[in-house]
Structures are given as structure tokens and as C-alpha cells.
Amino acid sequence: MKLLRELPLGTRVVVRYRIDGGFTDALGNLIARDDTTCTVDTRRGPVVVAFDAVSLAKPVPPPPTRKSRFDELVVEADAVSVDGWDFSWLDGRATETRPSWGYQRLLGERLAGVQAALDLETGGGEVLDGCPSLPPLMAATESWPPNVARASELLRQRGVVVVATEGIPFGDNVFDLVSSRHPVTTAWAEIARVLRPGGSYFSQQVGPASVFELVEFFLGPQPAEGRNSRHPDRAVKAAGEAGLEVIDLRSESLRTEFFDIGAVVYFLRKVIWMVPGFTVEQYLPKLRELHELIERDGPFVAHTTRFLIEARKP
Numbered sequence: 169m170k171l172l173r174e175l176p177l178g179t180r181v182v183v184r185y186r187i188d189g190g191f192t193d194a195l196g197n198l199i200a201r202d203d204t205t206c207t208v209d210t211r212r213g214p215v216v217v218a219f220d221a222v223s224l225a226k227p228v229p230p231p232p233t234r235k236s237r238f239d240e241l242v243v244e245a246d247a248v249s250v251d252g253w254d255f256s257w258l259d260g261r262a263t264e265t266r267p268s269w270g271y272q273r274l275l276g277e278r279l280a281g282v283q284a285a286l287d288l289e290t291g292g293g294e295v296l297d298g299c300p301s302l303p304p305l306m307a308a309t310e311s312w313p314p315n316v317a318r319a320s321e322l323l324r325q326r327g328v329v330v331v332a333t334e335g336i337p338f339g340d341n342v343f344d345l346v347s348s349r350h351p352v353t354t355a356w357a358e359i360a361r362v363l364r365p366g367g368s369y370f371s372q373q374v375g376p377a378s379v380f381e382l383v384e385f386f387l388g389p390q391p392a393e394g395r396n397s398r399h400p401d402r403a404v405k406a407a408g409e410a411g412l413e414v415i416d417l418r419s420e421s422l423r424t425e426f427f428d429i430g431a432v433v434y435f436l437r438k439v440i441w442m443v444p445g446f447t448v449e450q451y452l453p454k455l456r457e458l459h460e461l462i463e464r465d466g467p468f469v470a471h472t473t474r475f476l477i478e479a480r481k482p
Contacts, residue, residue, distance in 0.1 A: 169222045172198070172206045180231075183208055184224040185217045195228070238459045241430035246448045250438040251314040252292025261431040265422040267474045271372040272298050274476075275347055278370055279303055282344035286362065289351045290330065293319030302326055303344070309333050338362045350374055352441060354403065356410035363481040369412060374398055375419060375473030379442060382432070382470045386443045386454050400475040412479035419475040425467040429459035432468070 175181065175198055183194045183206070194215045200207040208215050235243070248257055276299035279285055283303050287296050290308035292315050308323060310316045311334040320330045331337065336358040346359050348371045359369050377395040384390055396402075404414050426432050433455065436446040448455065462468055 169219055169225050172201065172219065172222065172225050175227060177201075179227050180229070181208060181225060182228050183217055183222055185221040186223065187221075191223060237463075238429060238456060241428050241459070242433055242448055242455060245430035245433035246437070248434065250434065252294060252318045253315070254292060254294050255438070257434060258431055261428055262424070262426045262435065264424045264472055267372065267418075267420050267422065267476065269418055269476050271295075271349060271476065275349075275370060276300055278345055278347075278368070279306075282367075284343045284364075285345040285347065286336075286338065286343045288336070288346065288348040288359075290319050290323075291315050291349075293322040293328070293330070295349050296328065297322050297326060302328065307331060307338070309336065336362055341365070343367060345370060347371060348373075354406065356406045356412065360410040360412050360481055363412075365481055367481050368415075369407075369477075369479045369481075371478075372474060372476050373400075373403065375400060375421075375475045378473045379424060379470045382426070382435075382468070383442055385458060385468075386436075386446075386451055398473075400477065403475070403477055407477070407479040412481055414477060414479045416476065416478040419473070422472045422474065424470045424472045426462070426470070427467050429455055429462060432458060 172181070172183070177198055177200070179198050180196065181198050184191050185194065194208040194210050194217055196208045196210040196215075198206060199209045199214065204220070205216050205218050208217060272295055275295070279299050280301040284305035285303050285307075287308040290296055290310050293308065296302075296308060306326070306328045308319060308328055308330045310319050310330060310332065313332070316330060316332045323330055336355060340361050341364045342362050344364055344367045346363055346367070346369045348354070350373060351371065354371070354373070363369065376397070376399045378398070380390065380395060400417055400419050404417060407414050426435070433448060436443050440446070443451070458468065
């Protein structure tokens with residue numbers, strides 16, 4: 169074939185040639201030739217084809233560039249929805265040891281024994297919906313619009329009113345129980361105001377320097393003030409200043425593992441206060457560095473801190 173004799177070596181070609189019983193194709197780069205044969209470097213290895221057996225030959229475009237594992241993981245995690253407070257997308261990709269006390273179970277026990285309750289920063293409503301019994305008057309607040317819509321849809325069937333607000337727009341002495349899981353901030357004075365005498369605030373909160381191994385990987389060493397800003401001692405002090413008596417306080421440090429870079433991207437997109445303003449584009453070099461670290465050494469290990477606090481209004 170004249171074409172095969174003239175094409176520059178290195179050209180990607182497809183060559184159809186005769187074999188016993190029919191024809192077959194060789195697809196790959198043209199890497200050698202002599203007077204009677206040419207050699208095509210296929211995925212199965214080099215194939216020597218006699219010119220007199222060729223029935224068809226033509227150059228073809230190079231194969232499409234396959235995305236790297238890093239690109240595939242990052243693109244997938246950057247596209248998935250992070251609405252709500254359901255972390256099931258991370259199943260098999262990250263693990264976090266849960267606090268021993270079982271917040272949802274304890275919350276359910278308390279909700280079953282009151283007449284009016286308020287859940288602050290309810291997220292997508294998943295924790296509240298998981299409680300088997302809710303009081304006759306049950307309200308929840310949430311400020312992030314996607315979560316407001318999700319929580320409203322989920323909790324409406326349970327008779328829960330979801331209010332889109334960052335504040336606590338209720339009257340004085342209304343609720344027997346105010347709860348909150350992982351609040352961004354705790355408005356202690358407002359919580360005390362809406363609690364009835366004898367009522368309680370019950371909350372599981374993010375503790376000091378939580379997942380800071382990951383935070384500092386992206387942001388560098390953090391000042392002591394930032395590391396200790398969520399210390400439970402501060403919560404006890406703030407509760408007392410609001411006129412509440414702390415009746416239970418527990419704290420634990422828990423192992424967290426990220427098995428791939430997609431899990432890290434998803435986590436930072438969802439838990440937005442860890443690396444404020446996080447985007448893949450802004451942190452692409454650090455993400456690539458962490459990906460290579462995980463691929464080489466195994467899961468990235470961090471430590472989550474949690475504390476449980478219960479405070480009663482006299």
C-alpha cells in the first residue's frame with residue numbers, strides 16, 4: 169500500500185488486512201516498516217502486517233484524552249448537590265466516628281415529653297424527621313434557601329412549621345425545649361428568652377479545632393483564638409450569662425478519614441465554614457497535592473470534636 173509506505177512513522181492508523189478465515193484490523197501508531205511489511209503498535213502490542221495482505225489503510229485522529237482519576241473525582245464531587253444535611257454521598261468514601269451519646273436518640277426522648285419545641289438551624293430536617301415522636305407544637309428554623317425548601321417538604325407531613333430566618337422570631341416563654349445540632353452560632357440570650365421557666369436547651373455542637381488537620385492543610389496554621397473559639401467552656405460561660413444553668417456537658421474527639429479527594433471536595437462544599445469561600449478553582453493546587461498524598465499514603469486522617477450541652481432555664 170502506497171499510503172503505508174509514505175506516512176510518517178508515529179502516525180496513528182487503522183489497517184485492515186487478511187488473515188485465515190477473513191479480515192481483521194490493527195489500530196495504533198505506525199512504528200516501523202521495511203520493503204514488505206509495516207508494524208502497528210496496538211493496545212495488544214506490536215502487530216506486523218504484510219503489505220500484500222492489506223485491503224484498507226487510513227490515518228485516524230488520536231484517541232480522546234482520558235480524564236485522570238483526580239479530574240474524575242473532583243468533577244464528580246463538585247457537581248453533586250450539597251443541599252440538606254444528609255452525608256450519605258460519602259458512604260464508602262469517608263468515615264467519621266459518631267459520639268457515644270447518640271444525639272438523635274436523646275433528642276427523641278426529650279421531644280416525646282414536651283408540648284412545644286423549637287429546632288434551630290434544622291438543615292434539611294433529617295435529624296428532626298428521624299425522631300419517632302414530635303410534640304403538638306413543633307417549629308424549626310433554617311436560613312439557607314435550599315435547606316428551607318428541603319426541610320419544609322420533609323417536615324410538613326410531620327406537622328412541623330419551618331421558618332426561613334437566621335433569628336428566633338418567636339415570643340417570650342413559648343417553648344419547653346429548644347434544640348440545635350451543630351449550630352453555626354448559639355444565640356444564648358434569645359434561646360433563654362423563648363424558653364418557658366423549667367424549659368431546656370439541648371444541643372450537640374462542633375468543638376474546638378474540629379477537623380483542623382484538613383483546615384490547616386488548605387489555610388495553613390490557624391491562630392489560637394480560631395482553634396479554641398468553640399471550646400465548651402465558652403459555651404458554659406455564655407449559657408450562665410444568659411441565665412441558664414448547664415445540667416449536662418460531654419465532649420469527645422473522634423477519628424475522621426477521607427479515602428479520596430472527591431470526599432474532601434464534597435465535605436468542604438457542604439460544611440462551608442471549614443474553609444470559607446472554598447471553590448475547586450481557587451484551591452486546585454492544594455487539592456492535587458492532597459490527592460497525591462492520599463494515593464500514596466492512604467486515607468487522610470483528621471479529628472472531629474463534638475460536645476453535648478444541656479442547659480435549663482430556672
